[in-house]
Amino acid sequence: MSTGYFGNWGGAFIPEVLHETFVQLNKAYKEIRADKAFWQEYLDLMMNYSCRPTPLTYAKNLSDHFGGAQIFIKREDLNHTGAHKANNVMGQGLLVKRMGKKRVIAETGAGQHGVATATMAARFGFDCTIYMGEEDVERQRPNVFWMEKLGATVVPVTDGSRTLKDAINEAFRDWVTRMDDTHYVFGTVCGPHPFPEMVAWFQSIIGTEAHEQILKQFGKLPSRVYACVGGGSNAIGVFQGFLDDEVELVGVEAGGKGIETDQHAARMKGNRASPGVAQGYKTMFLQDDDGQMLDTHSIAAGLDYVGISPILAELGESGRVRFEAVTDAEVLEALTLTMQKEGIIPALESTHGFVQAFKEAGQMSPDEAIIINMSGRGDKDIFTIAHSYDDPSWKEFIVKRARMYQS
Numbered sequence: 001m002s003t004g005y006f007g008n009w010g011g012a013f014i015p016e017v018l019h020e021t022f023v024q025l026n027k028a029y030k031e032i033r034a035d036k037a038f039w040q041e042y043l044d045l046m047m048n049y050s051c052r053p054t055p056l057t058y059a060k061n062l063s064d065h066f067g068g069a070q071i072f073i074k075r076e077d078l079n080h081t082g083a084h085k086a087n088n089v090m091g092q093g094l095l096v097k098r099m100g101k102k103r104v105i106a107e108t109g110a111g112q113h114g115v116a117t118a119t120m121a122a123r124f125g126f127d128c129t130i131y132m133g134e135e136d137v138e139r140q141r142p143n144v145f146w147m148e149k150l151g152a153t154v155v156p157v158t159d160g161s162r163t164l165k166d167a168i169n170e171a172f173r174d175w176v177t178r179m180d181d182t183h184y185v186f187g188t189v190c191g192p193h194p195f196p197e198m199v200a201w202f203q204s205i206i207g208t209e210a211h212e213q214i215l216k217q218f219g220k221l222p223s224r225v226y227a228c229v230g231g232g233s234n235a236i237g238v239f240q241g242f243l244d245d246e247v248e249l250v251g252v253e254a255g256g257k258g259i260e261t262d263q264h265a266a267r268m269k270g271n272r273a274s275p276g277v278a279q280g281y282k283t284m285f286l287q288d289d290d291g292q293m294l295d296t297h298s299i300a301a302g303l304d305y306v307g308i309s310p311i312l313a314e315l316g317e318s319g320r321v322r323f324e325a326v327t328d329a330e331v332l333e334a335l336t337l338t339m340q341k342e343g344i345i346p347a348l349e350s351t352h353g354f355v356q357a358f359k360e361a362g363q364m365s366p367d368e369a370i371i372i373n374m375s376g377r378g379d380k381d382i383f384t385i386a387h388s389y390d391d392p393s394w395k396e397f398i399v400k401r402a403r404m405y406q407s
């Protein structure tokens, strides 16, 4: 087991008061990794509560459309709560149960991790508090609504830019005051050790299944695997199934309005990010010369983050993973095509992987396969997507609704 470093990246930069909590957490994590019964319990839970194994869908119409590689889609959207987030929160839920803690806290940006954590807490009977930037609380009302109805307390964070990074800082502050009964359910493969390694372990279920499924359905390994990269958990999840194979791994970042502008969230592609230590770990951050985090932009809220997993920073530096960035406009185009050719609605985040795959599929041979990891479903994005289409009947619907509440 690693010390939490991946090449130059990672580590555990934590306040002294959390030292004992991390000793306990590392010990509990070591125990579950050594215990085969734990993984079996996890698999049972995922099978009976979260639709696992998720299918690997052959996208025949899209494959024919591009006339190159055979396109397969790993359907993480079919998980409970609609994304790969369930793989992580359910695993950490079982860990919390073993540690005998009764309360969980989490950060959330778009609200997806918050909803998944609130769901897990309801299922396991934990008290649950979610930290969310005030700006995000305003933008993501439907997710806030569901978190509260699921029994969680949502705390709007008014510091800084009032978004995800501020929510993470506030969650750490809470943890410091309530270490004894509380576990912090970190949402992605970032933060201090053991979070990157532990979350990667839970998400490895994606790659393990995909490896087996592609061999069964296609008879050989894919040439390339594509995944969108926010913090990096769905990407690392699927990549782990193919790390030791001759399979090219492609991570796709949020190019926003273009990586030549300052409105994007690309850390590995381009040269806007630099090494830094923040939020408990060392990685490539989008920051200024004084280490102040920059404002980022993406049409996909889940990719709009200043850091990246130390595991992916290492895999990028070593050349094992190739990074690309695609723009908001390209994402909307690929989303429309995927809906109309396959009857599948990918999340705006996931669609980033589709864009890059579509750019390359046509130049590949029909004897080759590629896998796109579809991290989640797009239903949650209806407000953003309808707004981008400038859909008149949608606008009318919103206006009518608003009037209903005004009278």
Ligand SMILES: *Cc1c(COP(=O)(O)O)cnc(C)c1O
Pocket (backbone or CB within 6 Å): 083, 084, 085, 112, 113, 187, 188, 189, 228, 229, 230, 231, 232, 233, 234, 235, 302, 303, 347, 349, 350, 375, 376, 377
């Ligand atoms: C949260 C989220 C992401 C980004 O997180 P990663 O840790 O990079 O996987 C991507 N897709 C969906 C659907 C999400 O909800």
